[in-house]
Amino acid sequence: MNKNISIRKMSKACIILGLCLLASSPSALAKSKVTWAYMADAEPINWKENGEAKGLEVEIVSHIMKQLGIEVEHKFYPWKRAQIMVERGKVDAMMTTPTKKRFQYAIFGKENALPNYWNIFIKKGNTTLAQSVAEFQGLEDLKGYKLVDFIGNGWSAAFLKKTEGYKIHEVSKLEQLPILLAKGRGDILINSSTWINWWAEKQGVSDQLEEHQTDGWPWTRFHFVFMVSRKSPWVQQGLIRAMDEELKKMKDSQIWYQMLRKFRNPHGYGVPFESYLDAAYEQQHGFYSDYESYPIFHR
Numbered sequence: 051m052n053k054n055i056s057i058r059k060m061s062k063a064c065i066i067l068g069l070c071l072l073a074s075s076p077s078a079l080a081k082s083k084v085t086w087a088y089m090a091d092a093e094p095i096n097w098k099e100n101g102e103a104k105g106l107e108v109e110i111v112s113h114i115m116k117q118l119g120i121e122v123e124h125k126f127y128p129w130k131r132a133q134i135m136v137e138r139g140k141v142d143a144m145m146t147t148p149t150k151k152r153f154q155y156a157i158f159g160k161e162n163a164l165p166n167y168w169n170i171f172i173k174k175g176n177t178t179l180a181q182s183v184a185e186f187q188g189l190e191d192l193k194g195y196k197l198v199d200f201i202g203n204g205w206s207a208a209f210l211k212k213t214e215g216y217k218i219h220e221v222s223k224l225e226q227l228p229i230l231l232a233k234g235r236g237d238i239l240i241n242s243s244t245w246i247n248w249w250a251e252k253q254g255v256s257d258q259l260e261e262h263q264t265d266g267w268p269w270t271r272f273h274f275v276f277m278v279s280r281k282s283p284w285v286q287q288g289l290i291r292a293m294d295e296e297l298k299k300m301k302d303s304q305i306w307y308q309m310l311r312k313f314r315n316p317h318g319y320g321v322p323f324e325s326y327l328d329a330a331y332e333q334q335h336g337f338y339s340d341y342e343s344y345p346i347f348h349r
Contacts, residue, residue: 083121084284086111087132087144093225094248094313095164098126106244106313107145107274110163113305114296118289119349139281143289145274147327148337152277157285157344158337159276161294162325165310165317167243168205168270170262173231183238183262192216198236200224205240209268225249232258240264247314265324273325288345295346 088096088107096105103112103124115122125141135141137155148158170186172179179195186192189209197218199206210216219236221227228250231239239246243261250256264270276293278285300306310318317323332338 083123084115084143084289085123085125085141087135087141088124088126089129089132090126094244096124096126106309106315107164109309109312110297110300110306111145113300113309114293117296117299118292118347120289136277136279139279141279142282142284143276143278146277147272147274148277148332148335150335153335153337155281156277156279157290157340159290159294159297160338160341161275161297162273163276163297164274165315165323165325166272166274167316167321167323168240168267169243169246169264171228171231171239171241171246171259172237172262173234174258174260179237180260180262188267192238192240195237198227198230198239199241200227203241205269210240225253228253228255228259240270244313244315251314269326271323271325272327273323284347285344288347291341291344292347 088103088105091097092105094105096103096107098104103126108124111122111124125135127135132141132144133146133152136144145163146152152158170183172183182191192210193215195217197206197210197216199210199218199220201220201222203224206218210218212218219230221230224241224245227239227241228246230236232250232255246259247256247261250259276290276297278290282289297306307318312318
């Protein structure tokens with residue numbers, strides 16, 4: 051009797067062990083989903099409309115996951131919360147810029163997934179201001195003008211401190227900025243070319259704004275890469291390198307550029323792009339010291 055009980059217990063243990071091994075195998079993992087974190091209300095990069103995930107980043111991620119045969123769940127959070135969720139392994143991945151802090155809890159992709167241009171915008175027709183902007187050499191030249199900005203803009207917080215003499219009129223939402231500039235509520239707006247052009251067109255004021263390049267200004271040219279939490283089971287399966295490979299195919303087939311054009315990213319229209327996150331910067335911080343140690347995921 052005791053022998054039969056022991057056999058049944060052993061059989062049950064073997065079944066449980068077998069199920070665990072099956073669940074951890076690449077083929078089983080491939081059938082599960084990847085959770086992806088996005089910044090909430092960041093149209094046109096990513097946003098929710100009638101419960102549906104939309105945006106440039108959403109379309110890039112969705113296309114790649116479809117090619118890899120992996121289901122993806124789009125999850126939206128405030129920006130800081132999204133990073134915390136990836137850090138804790140509650141969400142598998144996100145798209146952002148590499149930093150030392152993020153490298154401690156995530157691995158980065160190498161491929162430029164989303165070019166980001168920050169330019170100067172002024173109200174069209176102000177020829178005196180346009181001439182001055184064309185001669186700007188750097189941030190110091192902005193101090194004689196009134197800037198419009200949104201509350202919580204990290205770039206402005208880093209480079210345009212009010213205590214240093216910058217005059218900034220802040221509003222609660224980024225999408226308000228093109229309207230404010232068109233109405234003459236400020237002289238200059240510095241922000242993402244993609245965001246401002248998208249909202250200006252949507253609000254019917256694109257013909258009232260004028261855009262000027264900021265090549266050479268601090269951190270006005272950077273890009274996003276894929277980032278997978280080190281606590282995610284997808285790390286050891288080689289998801290990060292597989293995503294990079296699929297992104298290269300998107301670029302070769304022009305699908306990526308079509309998506310960029312759809313959401314008004316300048317790179318989609320052939321505008322040259324040189325990121326501050328160059329190879330030397332990445333090598334200096336060791337962001338890809340362990341990149342090659344991971345496999346490439348295959349279905």
